[in-house]
Amino acid sequence: NAGVMQNPRHLVRRRGQEARLRCSPMKGHSHVYWYRQLPEEGLKFMVYLQKENIIDESGMPKERFSAEFPKEGPSILRIQQVVRGDSAAYFCASSPLPTGWETQYFGPGTRLLVL
Amino acid sequence: SQQGEEDPQALSIQEGENATMNCSYKTSINNLQWYRQNSGRGLVHLILIRSNEREKHSGRLRVTLDTSKKSSSLLITASRAADTASYFCATDASGSRLTFGEGTQLTVNP
Numbered sequence: 001n002a003g004v005m006q007n008p009r010h011l012v013r014r015r016g017q018e019a020r021l022r023c024s025p026m027k028g029h030s031h032v033y034w035y036r037q038l039p040e041e042g043l044k045f046m047v048y049l050q051k052e053n054i055i056d057e058s059g060m061p062k063e064r065f066s067a068e069f070p071k072e073g074p075s076i077l078r079i080q081q082v083v084r085g086d087s088a089a090y091f092c093a094s095s096p097l098p099t100g101w102e103t104q105y106f107g108p109g110t111r112l113l114v115l
Numbered sequence: 116s117q118q119g120e121e122d123p124q125a126l127s128i129q130e131g132e133n134a135t136m137n138c139s140y141k142t143s144i145n146n147l148q149w150y151r152q153n154s155g156r157g158l159v160h161l162i163l164i165r166s167n168e169r170e171k172h173s174g175r176l177r178v179t180l181d182t183s184k185k186s187s188s189l190l191i192t193a194s195r196a197a198d199t200a201s202y203f204c205a206t207d208a209s210g211s212r213l214t215f216g217e218g219t220q221l222t223v224n225p
Contacts, residue, residue, distance in 0.1 A: 033212065041217060043158070043215040048211050104213060
């Protein structure tokens with residue numbers, strides 16, 4: 001059973017470009033979470049999705065950021081018109097049940113560098 | 116202090132010694148989890164302790180939870196150089212999201 005997969009592992013973008021980060025949850029997991037980690041800090045929650053639904057996006061910046069988890073395919077975190085402050089590690093986690101009942105399993109992360 | 120705050124921020128010990136890290140939180144929780152993160156890598160889940168549990172063991176790890184004090188501790192016994200990493204506690208007080216602390220950086224010197 002493969003773990004949570006994220007790609008790309010490293011992504012370099014120039015200011016103003018778009019970044020698309022992909023996350024494939026563990027098999028059988030229908031709950032996906034995205035977190036952002038700035039250097040030397042802990043992870044900060046961004047968004048929680050189930051298949052085709054955004055359940056909680058209270059941690060997502062209001063502009064430029066969006067997330068989806070379609071019926072088929074991976075979950076996508078999209079950052080439009082990236083700025084240097086978007087440089088961070090973005091982690092995806094998945095669980096078979098909502099947190100509170102089950103552990104979240106994390107992927108290896110995508111490290112975004114904005115030049 | 117923020118939900119899920121670890122102390123100390125950094126800990127340096129010799130191989131073979133025990134390492135204890137603490138985590139405090141503010142609101143009621145369903146469960147508390149500890150994760151490890153090696154430098155530049157993803158998070159590895161270590162242990163989950165539910166709010167009705169007081170202590171849990173997994174190999175060289177021992178986790179305690181005191182809901183009256185809203186605190187938890189992670190003890191790593193007989194530490195090894197490979198235990199060098201950042202350790203985070205995470206709580207699920209805010210619905211389905213996990214709230215992480217800033218982490219404890221553990222260095223185990225050979």
